[in-house]
Amino acid sequence: MVPSRQGDGGELYAHSEELEAKLRGLAKKESLEIEKLLENDKKTYGSHIKILILGGPSSGKSTIFKQMQIIHANGFKTEQELIQYRGLIDTNIRQMYRQLISGARVVGISLEPLESLVHNINKVYAPMDADEFSIRTIPDVVEPLTAFWNSREIQEVYKRRYEFELLDSTKYYLENLDRISKSDYLPNEEDIVHSRKATVTINSIVFQYTGVSLLMVDVGGQRSERKKWLHLFDDAKVVIFVIDLTGYAKKSEESRTELSRFPNFFKEIGNDAFDMKVALKIFNDVAGSHALANAVFLLFFNKVDLFKELLPQVSLQPCFSKFAEENSYDNTSKFICDKFIRAAKPKKSVFPHFTTATNTENIKMVFRACMESVFKANSKATGLS
Numbered sequence: 344m345v346p347s348r349q350g351d352g353g354e355l356y357a358h359s360e361e362l363e364a365k366l367r368g369l370a371k372k373e374s375l376e377i378e379k380l381l382e383n384d385k386k387t388y389g390s391h392i393k394i395l396i397l398g399g400p401s402s403g404k405s406t407i408f409k410q411m412q413i414i415h416a417n418g419f420k421t422e423q424e425l426i427q428y429r430g431l432i433d434t435n436i437r438q439m440y441r442q443l444i445s446g447a448r449v450v451g452i453s454l455e456p457l458e459s460l461v462h463n464i465n466k467v468y469a470p471m472d473a474d475e476f477s478i479r480t481i482p483d484v485v486e487p488l489t490a491f492w493n494s495r496e497i498q499e500v501y502k503r504r505y506e507f508e509l510l511d512s513t514k515y516y517l518e519n520l521d522r523i524s525k526s527d528y529l530p531n532e533e534d535i536v537h538s539r540k541a542t543v544t545i546n547s548i549v550f551q552y553t554g555v556s557l558l559m560v561d562v563g564g565q566r567s568e569r570k571k572w573l574h575l576f577d578d579a580k581v582v583i584f585v586i587d588l589t590g591y592a593k594k595s596e597e598s599r600t601e602l603s604r605f606p607n608f609f610k611e612i613g614n615d616a617f618d619m620k621v622a623l624k625i626f627n628d629v630a631g632s633h634a635l636a637n638a639v640f641l642l643f644f645n646k647v648d649l650f651k652e653l654l655p656q657v658s659l660q661p662c663f664s665k666f667a668e669e670n671s672y673d674n675t676s677k678f679i680c681d682k683f684i685r686a687a688k689p690k691k692s693v694f695p696h697f698t699t700a701t702n703t704e705n706i707k708m709v710f711r712a713c714m715e716s717v718f719k720a721n722s723k724a725t726g727l728s
C-alpha cells in the first residue's frame with residue numbers, strides 16, 4: 344500500500360508558483376502557531392528529556408506513540424475516545440473495501456462474478472455516503488463484505504496489494520467484522536493500534552521511565568507535515584526514526600514527486616521511486632541536521648510482520664539494484680539496515696531495532712532496550728546520566 348494522502352498538498356506545491364507563495368504564507372503562520380505551542384509546552388512540561396518520533400508517511404510513528412500511551416500512560420479508556428476510534432475503524436473498513444475495488448482494476452482482475460455482493464454492500468453504504476461521520480459497520484454489511492473478502496478474486500487482488508494503495512490493517516479488520524459490527528462494540532487496544540489516520544497535528548505526552556521524565560512528540564510524515572519538524576529539533580535528546588520495511592515494494596505518488604527533487608542523490612528516478620528511498624533521503628537530511636548533532640538516533644525498522652509476509656513475493660533487488668543475494672529475511676534486513684546506518688555518517692550514535700509497532704509486548708521490550716542504550720550511549724552529550 345502507499346501512504347494515505349489525506350491533507351497532502353505535495354503535487355500542487357511543486358507545480359504552481361501562486362500556490363507556492365500562498366503556502367509559504369501559511370507555513371509562516373503555521374510556524375508562529377507552532378512556536379506558541381512549544382512555548383506552552385515548555386510552561387507545562389518544564390525540562391523533560393525530549394524524544395522525537397520522525398519518519399516517512401505511514402511508517403508507524405503514531406502507532407508507536409499510541410503504544411507509549413498504552414504502556415506508560417493511561418491508554419485509551421474514556422468512552423468518548425473509544426467512540427471516536429470506533430468511528431475511525433468504521434471509516435477505515437469502508438476505505439479498504441473501496442481500495443480493494445480500485446486495486447482489482449489496477450491489477451486487471453475482473454470482479455464481475457462478485458457483482459451482486461458489490462451491489463449489496465453498496466446498498467448498505469450508500470445512505471451513509473453523504474456524511475462521513477455516519478459510516479457504520481452495521482450487521483447488514485457483514486455477510487456480503489465477508490463473502491467479498493473471502494472470494495477468490497479479492498484474495499488474488501490482496502496478494503498483489505503492494506501494486507496499489509491499501510491500508511495495512513485490511514486483513515485484521517475484515518476478519519473481525521462480526522465483533523466490530525455489534526451495536527455495543529467498543530474497540531480494544533489491539534483494534535486501536537491497527538487504525539489509520541494520517542497525523543496533521545503535533546501530539547505529545549509526558550511519562551516517567553525509571554525515574555526520568557520523558558516528553559515524547561509525534562508528528563506527521565507527509566511532505567506537507569515535514570515542514571513543521573525543524574521547529575521541534577531544538578533540545579531533542581533522542582530521535583526515534585521509523586522506517587516502513589515494506590516501503591521497498593511501494594511506489595507512491597508522493598515518492599515520485601519527492602525523489603524528482605533530488606536527481607543527484609538518486610541517479611535513477613521514475614520507475615525507481617520507491618517509498619524506502621524517500622525514507623532514506625528524509626533520514627539523511629534529519630541525521631545531518633546541526634540542531635540534532637548531539638541527539639541519539641534510534642532506528643526502528645518497522646512492520647517486520649508484514650515484511651516477512653512480503654519477502655517471498657517481492658524481491659529487494661528492484662529497489663536496491665546492488666542487492667544480489669537470496670531474498671531471505673537475514674540478508675534483506677541487514678542490507679537495509681546497513682544502508683540507513685551509512686546514511687547517518689559520520690559521527691552519529693545510531694542504534695537499529697526491528698519492530699512490529701502493532702504488537703504491544705514487542706514495543707515494550709524494544710523500548711526498554713532502547714532506553715538502556717540511550718542511557719549508556721553518551722551521558723555527557725545527551726544529559727541523560
Ligand SMILES: Nc1nc2c(ncn2[C@@H]2O[C@H](COP(=O)(O)OP(=O)(O)OP(=O)(O)O)[C@@H](O)[C@H]2O)c(=O)[nH]1
Pocket residue numbers: 346398399400401402403404405406407510511512536537538539540541542543562563564565645646647648649698699700701702
Ligand atoms: N501490521 C502492522 N501494521 C502496522 C505496523 N506499524 C504500523 N502499522 C499500521 O500502519 C498504519 C500506519 O501507521 P501510523 O502509525 O498511522 O503511521 P504514521 O507514521 O504515524 O503516519 P503519518 O502520521 O501519516 O506520518 C496503521 O494502520 C498501523 O496500524 C506494524 O508493525 N505491523
Ligand SMILES: [Mg+2]
Pocket residue numbers: 404405406540541542562563564
Ligand atoms: Mg501519524
